[in-house]
Amino acid sequence: MTIxxxxxxxxxxxxxxxxxxxxxxxxxxxxAVIAPNLTRAGVDGRNFVDRSFNSMRYAQKLAIAQRRTTFxxxxxxxxxxxxxxxxxxxxxxxxxxxxxxxxxAVSMTPLEFSxxxxxxxxxxHDIVVSVPDTGDSYTLRVEENTGYVHAQP
Numbered sequence: 818m819t820i821x822x823x824x825x826x827x828x829x830x831x832x833x834x835x836x837x838x839x840x841x842x843x844x845x846x847x848x849a850v851i852a853p854n855l856t857r858a859g860v861d862g863r864n865f866v867d868r869s870f871n872s873m874r875y876a877q878k879l880a881i882a883q884r885r886t887t888f889x890x891x892x893x894x895x896x897x898x899x900x901x902x903x904x905x906x907x908x909x910x911x912x913x914x915x916x917x918x919x920x921x922a923v924s925m926t927p928l929e930f931s932x933x934x935x936x937x938x939x940x941x942h943d944i945v946v947s948v949p950d951t952g953d954s955y956t957l958r959v960e961e962n963t964g965y966v967h968a969q970p
Contacts, residue, residue, distance in 0.1 A: 891928045
């Protein structure tokens with residue numbers, strides 16, 4: 818018994834033109850949505866926001882653990898943590914290095930505030946971190962009295 822020619826050709830045909838076009842369209846849509854989020858400036862900006870958030874939370878915990886005032890000094894594109902106004906006496910991170918870093922891909926309004934020995938701040942602070950290259954903006958909020966630090970996209 819022989820297989821009719823139309824069936825054997827059909828089984829070896831592979832993808833149809835419609836299937837190929839749909840796959841290309843889906844890949845184009847995915848790349849248009851995902852690619853802007855993977856730019857170097859976007860990744861660097863988000864990394865800076867995460868480091869800043871973690872450093873502020875660490876500064877609060879450091880103030881409580883050592884029962885002393887801890888300062889957070891924010892520059893136009895930098896953040897530092899210390900034990901004196903202006904962060905003159907730098908605090909060290911758990912790895913032994915100082916908490917002082919910068920990123921020229923971001924911009925912030927300069928600010929200095931402190932956590933007291935109970936980990937509280939006198940007033941609420943909203944630190945807006947902007948990434949001009951991507952148009953992204955993140956807000957790091959330090960709550961009044963409690964000193965709770967949280968991020969808002």
